[in-house]
Amino acid sequence: MHRYRSHTCADLRLDHVGQDVRLSGWCHRIRDHGGLLFIDLRDHYGLTQCVVDPDSPAFKVAETLRSEWVVRVDGKLRKRPEGTENHEMPTGLVEVYVTEIEVLGQASELPLPVFGDQDYPEETRLKYRFLDLRRERIHNNIMLRGKVVDSMRTRMKAAGFNEFQTPILTASSPEGARDFLVPSRIHPGKFYALPQAPQQYKQLLMMAGFDRYFQIAPCFRDEDPRADRLPGEFYQLDLEMSFVTQEDVFATIEPVITGIFEEFGKGKSVTKGWPRIPYAEALRKYGSDKPDLRNPLIMQEVSEHFRGSNFKVFARMLEDPANQVWAIPGPGGGQRTFADRMNSWAQSEGQPGLGYILFFDKATDETSKQADPNAEGIGARGPIANNIGPERAEAIRLQLGLKAGDAAFFVAGDPSKFYKFAGAARTKVGTDLKLVDESRFEFAWIVDFPMFEWNEDEKKVDFSHNPFSMPQGGLEALNTQDPLTLKAYQYDIACNGFELASGGIRNHKPEAMVKAFEIAGYGEETVIERFGGMYRAFQYGAPPHGGMAAGVDRIVMLLAGEQNLREISLFPMNQRAEDILMGAPSEATPKQLRELHIRLNVQEK
Numbered sequence: 001m002h003r004y005r006s007h008t009c010a011d012l013r014l015d016h017v018g019q020d021v022r023l024s025g026w027c028h029r030i031r032d033h034g035g036l037l038f039i040d041l042r043d044h045y046g047l048t049q050c051v052v053d054p055d056s057p058a059f060k061v062a063e064t065l066r067s068e069w070v071v072r073v074d075g076k077l078r079k080r081p082e083g084t085e086n087h088e089m090p091t092g093l094v095e096v097y098v099t100e101i102e103v104l105g106q107a108s109e110l111p112l113p114v115f116g117d118q119d120y121p122e123e124t125r126l127k128y129r130f131l132d133l134r135r136e137r138i139h140n141n142i143m144l145r146g147k148v149v150d151s152m153r154t155r156m157k158a159a160g161f162n163e164f165q166t167p168i169l170t171a172s173s174p175e176g177a178r179d180f181l182v183p184s185r186i187h188p189g190k191f192y193a194l195p196q197a198p199q200q201y202k203q204l205l206m207m208a209g210f211d212r213y214f215q216i217a218p219c220f221r222d223e224d225p226r227a228d229r230l231p232g233e234f235y236q237l238d239l240e241m242s243f244v245t246q247e248d249v250f251a252t253i254e255p256v257i258t259g260i261f262e263e264f265g266k267g268k269s270v271t272k273g274w275p276r277i278p279y280a281e282a283l284r285k286y287g288s289d290k291p292d293l294r295n296p297l298i299m300q301e302v303s304e305h306f307r308g309s310n311f312k313v314f315a316r317m318l319e320d321p322a323n324q325v326w327a328i329p330g331p332g333g334g335q336r337t338f339a340d341r342m343n344s345w346a347q348s349e350g351q352p353g354l355g356y357i358l359f360f361d362k363a364t365d366e367t368s369k370q371a372d373p374n375a376e377g378i379g380a381r382g383p384i385a386n387n388i389g390p391e392r393a394e395a396i397r398l399q400l401g402l403k404a405g406d407a408a409f410f411v412a413g414d415p416s417k418f419y420k421f422a423g424a425a426r427t428k429v430g431t432d433l434k435l436v437d438e439s440r441f442e443f444a445w446i447v448d449f450p451m452f453e454w455n456e457d458e459k460k461v462d463f464s465h466n467p468f469s470m471p472q473g474g475l476e477a478l479n480t481q482d483p484l485t486l487k488a489y490q491y492d493i494a495c496n497g498f499e500l501a502s503g504g505i506r507n508h509k510p511e512a513m514v515k516a517f518e519i520a521g522y523g524e525e526t527v528i529e530r531f532g533g534m535y536r537a538f539q540y541g542a543p544p545h546g547g548m549a550a551g552v553d554r555i556v557m558l559l560a561g562e563q564n565l566r567e568i569s570l571f572p573m574n575q576r577a578e579d580i581l582m583g584a585p586s587e588a589t590p591k592q593l594r595e596l597h598i599r600l601n602v603q604e605k
Contacts, residue, residue: 004072004104010046012091016077021096023048024072024104026134027065029115037062039098041073044139049086049095050075058101068114068134070105073098122566127580129571141568144264145556149216151263152237152552155256161214161239166201168194168218173530178222180232188597194220197549199468200534202240203506206545207537214239216552230553230565231577237501237555240547246489246505249546250274250445257493257500257550261441264559271443274493278448282494283415287423289449292497293442295430299422302327302410305396311387314355314412322414326422329400330407330429334358338432339382342409345428351421354409357385359397361404378404427497441558443495448472451486452519463520465490468513469504470546475512483519493550500555503548510538 004024012021025043032038039050039062050073052062058073065071075098086092111127112120114134125132132138153163172179172193179193195201197219205213217238223229241249254274261270275293282289285298303325306314317323333339339356346354362368362375369375380393400408409429411422430436451471453464461483469488471477477486489505507513513535514524528535556568566572573579593600 008045009041009043009048010090012048012077012094012096014079014093017079017094019077020074021077022072022074023050023096025070026114027067027069027071030065030067039065039071039073041071041096042134046090048091049080050098051095052098052101056098058098061101061103062098065101065103066107068107068110068131069103070107072102072104074100122574123580126566126572126574129581133570138567141556141560141562142570144560145552145568148260148264148556148559149552151260152216152256155259156214156237156239159212159252159256161212162210163215164205164210164213165215166195166198166205166217170195170201171530173200180220180222183596183598185595185597196221197236198238199466200531202238202547203468203508203534203545204537206240206242206506207534207540207542209242211242212240213547217549230569231573231575234565235552236549237552238547238549240545242543242545244505244544244546246447246491246546249503249505249548250491253501253548253550254443257443257555260555261559265441266559268439268441270441274443274445276445276447277494279446279450280448282446283419283423287419287421287426288497289446289492290494290497290499291423291444292427292430292436293444293494294437294440294496295427296435297329297331297426297430299326299328299426300400301325302396302399305392305399306388306412309388309392311384314410317412320414323412324415325410325412326415326418327396327400328409328411328422328426328429329402330356330409330433331402331435332405333407333429333433334360334405335407339407339409341432342425342429346421346425349421349424354411354425355382355384356410357382357393357396357408359402359404359406359408364404384410441495443493446492446494447490448487449490449492450484451488451490451516452483454484460521461519463516464488466502466504467517467520468506470507470512471516475509475515478512478515478519489546491548493548496558498554498558499551500558501548501550503546505544505546508538508542508544510535510542513538 001022004022006022009023009025023041025041028040028042028047030037030039035054037052037059039052041048041050052059073096075096077094078097080093080095110131112124112131114131117135117137133142169182169192172181173196177196179196182192182194184190184192198215198217202213215238217236218233219236220233241252258270279289282291287299301324303318306325307318309315314325318325336358339358342356343353357380360368360379360381362377362379365379368379378397380390380397385393396408402408409425411418411425450464451469452461455462465488469490472487472489473481491503492499493501507516514527517527553565553568557565560568562568571579571581578584
């Protein structure tokens with residue numbers, strides 16, 4: 001028999017009954033039932049119940065065992081007594097009657113339990129991540145991640161893509177975040193950068209004629225951590241294709257992502273035929289360029305109903321043509337208590353409040369019946385309704401398609417400044433009124449992103465997204481159009497309120513590339529200096545090409561039903577971008593600093 005095991009802790013079934021077996025694993029749970037000891041033994045594969053009675057030669061050792069001790073057990077497999085079966089467990093019809101136990105590794109007192117799913121402070125969980133990873137939910141999440149990555153590779157290869165690995169040590173590039181810099185020992189005073197993305201390399205692969213590339217690429221960005229982005233590093237399904245239009249990219253990638261979510265989505269429905277939503281429309285209807293389409297609420301502009309009205313706050317705002325009033329419908333939210341909660345929430349978000357109108361049935365509403373027992377139809381109440389009058393309130397109700405018992409909430413001002421808050425209010429209303437369908441993965445392509453935006457801090461035009469995207473209209477549009485009206489062949493994948501992927505058709509003509517960077521304030525010499533490899537490649541026959549990158553971490557997070565990326569990553573950092581398990585970042589020794597020609601100038605705290 002093997003030194004440690006004849007079977008794993010997930011293998012044993014009724015047809016093994018009567019066999020001598022050997023298992024090794026961790027003591028997941030130990031129960032004393034009146035002298036009879038039950039040990040749930042766990043390994044990577046599953047659990048098996050082991051029984052030790054006082055007559056067993058292993059009983060003395062069994063009495064010393066504690067949670068998470070690693071042991072080898074020998075024994076005979078038997079059927080569990082009738083009435084003690086556990087049909088929720090694959091091995092739940094059998095148990096091992098133990099005749100010998102060998103302790104392979106003792107465990108000290110645990111800083112957090114492995115059995116159960118209690119919530120523990122993040123610092124404790126990350127410091128003892130090796131214990132945290134033994135817990136069933138986290139263990140399953142990591143295994144899910146591996147299966148999803150395998151599926152990605154299989155599907156991409158089936159679609160004709162080849163996997164290549166691009167360099168990790170590279171040059172600094174303006175991808176939109178800070179680089180992690182690596183000092184060069186051989187070249188004093190110079191630095192490599194860890195890649196924020198393999199953007200230039202994958203485009204160079206298209207120049208080199210490889211046609212279809214992908215990789216599960218590590219990316220490094222020195223930016224502040226948040227729930228939907230791990231600090232320091234993350235992984236993406238990176239891809240690029242030659243001789244393609246935007247529609248070709250969509251037709252190729254949509255089945256890949258749909259298939260992954262159908263395979264691992266635990267029966268949740270997945271969008272068929274993803275809608276294409278222009279960026280401006282997404283902001284207008286949903287207040288976000290990554291809308292959660294499970295939420296049925298669509299915001300509408302209702303400015304006309306407030307112009308010249310007696311609700312002076314909005315009426316005065318609308319004297320400025322840049323300002324608008326947006327309405328967020330609230331089906332079923334027509335109670336004063338709900339409106340007050342929404343108003344308090346808005347104030348907690350730094351807003352003065354959230355205006356509202358509540359709609360009611362005059363024939364059944366007690367207050368209305370007291371005023372007029374014969375009243376009919378739908379009435380409106382609230383400070384806004386009282387000021388604008390019944391005709392305007394009714395026009396708003398009809399525009400929004402609301403009925404008695406519903407509400408409308410209002411946001412006013414310059415949409416470019418308030419759309420994010422309006423989107424958050426839409427999410428809050430939909431969530432609190434339980435309108436969001438949790439049983440679906442709702443996908444959409446967000447298209448027609450602006451090529452440029454106004455940088456208010458620097459008072460200049462800047463790239464709004466990816467500087468390597470092709471402007472719609474090409475070089476002619478760059479030469480003749482107002483830059484702030486230009487749209488790019490740029491697109492995102494949105495799912496359930498998250499941006500899962502971003503990409504574009506690339507600007508592959510050198511003169512168009514130079515012109516785009518000139519508009520953003522970079523001269524041709526800067527382009528040659530910072531993107532010399534790609535600029536040179538464009539001079540020697542560049543095919544039209546495009547691609548995208550999908551966030552592996554976010555995809556797995558959605559499939560696992562988690563709210564934080566740390567729950568699906570092996571050894572994540574904490575909120576201060578520290579690896580408290582391994583002690584990173586750490587101080588360099590004087591010898592290391594001398595070799596790298598670096599002198600520190602750290603400010604005292």
